[in-house]
Structures are given as structure tokens and as C-alpha cells.
Amino acid sequence: MDESTRCLGLLRRRQVYVPTWRGIVVLTLAMALVLAAVVRVVPGFLACNQPVPAKILVVEGWAPDFAFDFVADELKRASYEKVLVTGGPLEFGAPLAEYRTYAERGAAILLAMGLSSNLVQAVPAPRVMQDRTYTAAVAVRRWMQVNAVPDQAFNLVTVGAHARRSRLLYNKAFNRQVPVGTFSVPSPEFDPNRWYTSSAGFRTVIGESLAYAYSRLFFHPQDPSLSLPAK
Numbered sequence: 610m611d612e613s614t615r616c617l618g619l620l621r622r623r624q625v626y627v628p629t630w631r632g633i634v635v636l637t638l639a640m641a642l643v644l645a646a647v648v649r650v651v652p653g654f655l656a657c658n659q660p661v662p663a664k665i666l667v668v669e670g671w672a673p674d675f676a677f678d679f680v681a682d683e684l685k686r687a688s689y690e691k692v693l694v695t696g697g698p699l700e701f702g703a704p705l706a707e708y709r710t711y712a713e714r715g716a717a718i719l720l721a722m723g724l725s726s727n728l729v730q731a732v733p734a735p736r737v738m739q740d741r742t743y744t745a746a747v748a749v750r751r752w753m754q755v756n757a758v759p760d761q762a763f764n765l766v767t768v769g770a771h772a773r774r775s776r777l778l779y780n781k782a783f784n785r786q787v788p789v790g791t792f793s794v795p796s797p798e799f800d801p802n803r804w805y806t807s808s809a810g811f812r813t814v815i816g817e818s819l820a821y822a823y824s825r826l827f828f829h830p831q832d833p834s835l836s837l838p839a840k
Contacts, residue, residue, distance in 0.1 A: 649802075655769075655814065656770050660764045662762065666683065666684070666692045666763065667692075668680055668695070668765075669696065669745070669768075670696030670711035670714060670715030677718050680719065691758075694731050695748065696714070697710060697733065698710050699711060716730065716731035740778075740830070743782055750783055764789075764791065765779060767793060769793060770813050770814055772793035775791065777824055777825060778824060781830055782830075
């Protein structure tokens with residue numbers, strides 16, 4: 610019987626190479642360098658701050674108050690013709706809330722800050738179990754179509770590491786027919802350079818990394834020109 614085979618010919622002996630202790634050290638150092646680079650680069654990659662020349666500003670209505678302060682400052686700096694505030698139904702406290710959606714709540718905040726009602730427009734999205742950002746993006750496109758606003762470049766205001774995924778989903782909702790810029794407002798909850806040292810930073814960066822990968826690789830939405838789900 611051939612010495613290279615065993616178990617009725619189901620197994621075969623092969624010569625393989627394994628790393629020496631020096632090889633293990635080199636591989637460990639290489640992996641550590643790659644990991645350190647990823648830890649340093651990922652937050653900046655996700656929190657892309659890349660605005661484009663635009664006359665429309667889209668604000669994600671679920672954003673905390675500091676994001677609306679940024680919106681007010683941006684409106685002083687640049688001339689926008691319309692500010693669209695997006696968002697679906699409130700997740701907590703809706704029965705006791707004055708406003709039923711994040712879009713209406715966000716628009717009310719901007720109006721209370723002194724912005725004109727001719728400038729600010731709430732664009733509510735319907736309730737969905739998943740893909741809320743994409744649904745909000747489709748609602749924005751639908752509002753533009755209903756109000757005869759031609760597809761044009763716009764800037765999206767969101768928070769931290771959510772920016773790149775939001776831009777991707779808005780691009781998909783608009784079939785990549787218009788430039789979509791982003792303003793990523795930094796979150797005070799954690800230091801982006803040391804995100805791994807806090808639970809908030811770890812949850813945000815890891816969660817957004819996985820969500821972005823899913824949206825990039827596996828999320829293939831239906832034609833956004835089709836009807837939105839019922840409210």
C-alpha cells in the first residue's frame with residue numbers, strides 16, 4: 610500500500626510549510642500594523658465631509674441638537690433656496706409628542722431658531738421596519754417630483770460615521786443622477802481618534818462599518834420611482 614495514502618485512499622499525506630518563530634513574529638507585526646491602520650482610517654472614511662455646490666440642503670431630522678446648530682451656521686455661510694428635513698415616525702414618545710415624525714420635529718427646531726417657513730420644508734417618510742435612510746431618501750426625491758423641483762445637486766447634513774452610508778443610499782435613491790454632498794457633523798459622544806476606548810465609539814464605528822458594507826454589497830433596492838409604502 611502506498612505510504613502516502615491512508616483510510617482506503619481517502620486521505621493523502623502532503624508536505625506543508627509552517628512559519629518558524631521568526632515568521633510568526635513577522636506575521637504578527639504585519640497584522641498589528643494593518644489593524645492599527647484600519648483603526649485610524651475607518652472613522653474618517655465613514656464620516657466623509659465632502660459638500661458640493663448646491664442650492665438645496667437636506668437634513669436628517671433624527672440628528673441631535675448640535676447638528677441643527679451646524680445647519681443654522683451653514684445657512685449663514687452659504688445661500689440655499691430650500692432646506693428639506695427628512696425622517697420617519699418618532700420611535701419613542703410619539704403618542705405624547707407634538708410632532709409625529711422626525712421631519713416635522715426637525716423643521717420645527719429650525720423654525721424656532723429663526724429660519725423662514727418659506728425656506729424650511731418637512732419631508733416625512735412612512736414607517737418601515739428597515740432601510741429607513743433609503744426610504745427617507747426616496748421621500749425626498751418624491752417630494753421634488755411632486756413639487757416640480759428638478760433633480761439637482763444637494764448637500765446632506767448628518768452626524769459622524771453615518772455620513773458615508775447616508776450618501777450611498779441617497780445616491781441609490783436618486784439613481785446617481787445628481788451629485789450628493791455631505792456635511793458630517795462630529796459627535797461629542799466620543800473622540801474619533803480614540804473611538805475604540807468608549808462603548809459609544811465602538812458601537813458607532815463597528816455598527817456603521819457593518820451597515821455600510823451591507824448597503825454597498827447586498828442592498829439592491831427596487832426602482833425608487835415606484836410607490837412608497839403606505840404610511
